[in-house]
Structures are given as structure tokens and as C-alpha cells.
Amino acid sequence: MTQTPPPVLGTLESALYAEDLDAATAFWRDVMGLEPFQTVPxxxxxxxxxxxxxxxxFNPAATAQPPKPDARLPVPPHGARGPGHFCLAVAPDRLDAWRDHLEVKGIPIEADFRWPNGARSIYLRDPAGNSIELADPAIWS
Incomplete structure (x- = not known):
């Protein structure tokens, strides 16, 4: 038996939590341009x-419940309370366009700065208060 973990392929999914899923849908679809593909009201x-x-x-109140004994998909309870963080990679030459887009949509910019290596990040909040970052992928170079 090896002590080294097997390799992973990368990040498949990330989760944020919001009590108001209608507001979350409007934000992620209409402001951020992501299309919803599955919804359970x-x-x-x-x-x-x-x-x-x-x-x-996810609505944290709904996912905190354990699955029913006969659940087709017995996903264990999970959830978080309070603001989380999610970062989207953006080409550095598109960050100004994103800033302009957010301002037109009335989304306040919480921070816009360059990291010590010169890469830039823009921070904002979603309707649930989660910290959303749009960043040049070079922040991790």
C-alpha cells in the first residue's frame, strides 16, 4: 500500500450557499452570464x-437535512452559513470590461487591485453576501 494519494484531475464543482435562490439565479444568470442547467425549487x-x-x-436550510431512507441520491447533509468565496478566472485584458459591466448592472466593486506579482483581482458580493472574485489566473503563477 502506498502512502502517496492518487492524483486528481482538477476541480469539478464548487458550492456557495444562498437562502434566496431566486436572487442567486438572477445574479448568476443575468449579471455573471452563467446559465442554470438544474434547479430544484x-x-x-x-x-x-x-x-x-x-x-x-444551495439553500443551506434544505441541504442541512439528512436524506430520507429511501432517497434515490443519498447525498449527506452539508451546508455553510455566512459568506463564502468563489473566484472566476478572467483574461487580464477583459477585467476592465468586467468592471464596466458590473458598474452598468449596479453591482458595487468592493476592491480592484494588483497583487505583488502584477496580476489583478476585482472583488464584489453576490446577493447572499458571498465574496466573488474575478481574477487574472496569473495570481497563482
Whole structure:
């Protein structure tokens, strides 16, 4: 038996939590341009981010409940309270366009700065208070 974990392929899904799924849907669809592809009213809405990448937005009250004994998909309870964080990679030459887009949509910019390596990030909040970052992928180079 090896002590080294097997490799992973990457991030498949990330989750945020929002009590108001209608507001979350409007934000992620109408402001951020992500299309919802699965919705269970009162429980969740899922969005495609890119090929093989999904953003899951759950109502924390609904996902805190354990699955019923006869559940077809016995997903264990999960959830978070309070603001989370989600970062979308954006080409550096598109960050000004994103800033302009957010301002037109009335979304306040919480921060817009350059990291010590010169890469830039823009921070904003979704309707649930989650910290959303649009960043040049070079922040991790």
C-alpha cells in the first residue's frame, strides 16, 4: 500500500450557499452570464461555468437535512452559513470590461487591485453576501 494519494484531475464543482435562490439565479444568470442547467425549487440551482466546471448554489436550510431512507441520491447533509468565496478566472485584458459591466448592472466593486506579482483581482458580493472574485489566473503563477 502506498502512502502517496492518487492524483486528481482538477476541480469539478464548487458550492456557495444562498437562502434566496431566486436572487442567486438572477445574479448568476443575468449579471455573471452563467446559465442554470438544474434547479430544484427551494433546494438548489446549478450553473455551468466552463467545460467540466460547475457552480452549485444551495439553500443551506434544505441541504442541512439528512436524506430520507429511501432517497434515490443519498447525498449527506452539508451546508455553510455566512459568506463564502468563489473566484472566476478572467483574461487580464477583459477585467476592465468586467468592471464596466458590473458598474452598468449596479453591482458595487468592493476592491480592484494588483497583487505583488502584477496580476489583478476585482472583488464584489453576490446577493447572499458571498465574496466573488474575478481574477487574472496569473495570481497563482
Amino acid at each position: 427551494g433546494r438548489h440551482v446549478f450553473f455551468r461555468v466552463a467545460l467540466g466546471q460547475v457552480l452549485l448554489v
